Amino acid sequence: MNELLQTLIQSPSLIFSLLTSGHPDQRSKFIQELGKACQEWGFFILVNHGIPENDMKAMFEAATEFFNMPAEEKQQYEPKNVSDPIKCGNFNVKDTSNHTFTLWRDYLKLYVHPEFHCPLKPDILREALLIYSERTRKLARALLEAISETLELEKGYMEETLNLESLFQLFAANLYPPCPEPDRAIGIPPHTDHGLLTFLIHNGVAGLQIQHNGNWFNVNSPQNSILVNTADQLEIFSNGRCKSVKHRAVLNNEKTRISIVVANGPSPDAIVGPAQPLVARDGRASYLPMKYTEYIEKQLTKSQVNGKPLLEQMMIQDEK
Known part of the structure; x- marks a missing residue:
């Protein structure tokens, strides 16, 4: 990897x-720091969040x-x-733009709300997931209400508009097993997420990198x-105020890394565009x-136009 790589010493917390x-x-x-983190960094580390360690x-x-x-x-899934x-x-091996690389991970992905889906095995998964998804959902809604406040929107506007x-x-x-050649493979390539807020916890083994001002940290x-x-x-x-941060997962040759991710988005049926009060304030969208389900489908099928990811395709260019 040729990009400048640095250690982010003071992550927004x-x-x-x-x-x-x-x-x-x-x-x-908190509101002031939250707004700054969302607009300048696109991520933050949340502590004292109220989700029990046992969960x-x-x-x-x-x-x-x-x-x-x-x-x-597992084959049935x-x-x-x-x-x-x-x-x-x-x-598995992926080939994009004449560049071949190895994705070195096992994954399990589940839609858990508004409809709950879960494998029958292992037995402990269903109960643990029901509890964790409910707690993270409550946390996400509290954070989104606070973010709406940082955008100076009326109370309940985001909640109602995005259902x-x-x-x-x-x-x-x-699951990222130790990789014998970590420099020749990757856990997850650079990407942004399709929802509103994504939560990530890990088993104590680092491996996430974010891009900030063109550099990887x-x-x-x-x-x-x-x-x-x-x-x-x-x-x-937010009409561009909050930044969707590009991130990736990298590997090591010594320890197994496990990450647990919960992506929180609008209602599947919500049509998501810039909030009208912000459009009025900015003078343009x-x-x-x-529609959110259409956005998910397009991103999952990795549909690109002239090499542009979906978020860039959604941007309206300034008239000249």
Whole structure:
């Protein structure tokens, strides 16, 4: 990898309990820092978030049990369609733009809200996932309400416009075994996420990198914290104020890395475009609207126009 790689020493870190403390000054500080993180970085590390450590551990235990199941039991969940609500797979070779690279990971992806989907085995997965998805959903809605406040929108505007009662939630567990040649493979190539906010926790083994001002940075969130990154629909809804951060997963040759990801998006039926109060404030919309399920489908099929990712295709160019 030829890009300049640096260690991000001062990742934006937010204390969620300040938002719910009942002290106006502390809440105001959190709102201010949240707005800055979303607009300048596109990610932040969230601590004191209220999700019990045992619930997070239960997800790692359940994911590990799933990955350890015999291959023939997992085969039934191999994807037949990109939009299958339950799918799993393993590392394979990809070829894009005449560049061949190896994706070195096992994964399990599940649609868990507004409809809940889960494999029958392992037995511990269903209960752990029901609890964790409900807790992260509540956290996501609280953060999105706070982000709406940073955008100076009326209370409840985002909730109602995007129908967050029925927000779409995707769960993913990723297993990255030690790779004998980590410089010749990658866990997940550079990409942005399609939703509003994505939550990530890991088993103590670092491997996430984010792009900031054209450079790649290592991000190592502390144990029991949640790394939150803003995604495409939030950039569109905020008319470009919040940045959908590009990120990737890299490998090592010593330790197995497991990440648990929950992507939180609008209601599947929501048509997402820039918020009208922000368009009025800016004098123009910077993005085209699109139904969220259509956006997911297009991103999953990796449809590009002239090499542009979907988010860039949605941008409305300035008239000259």
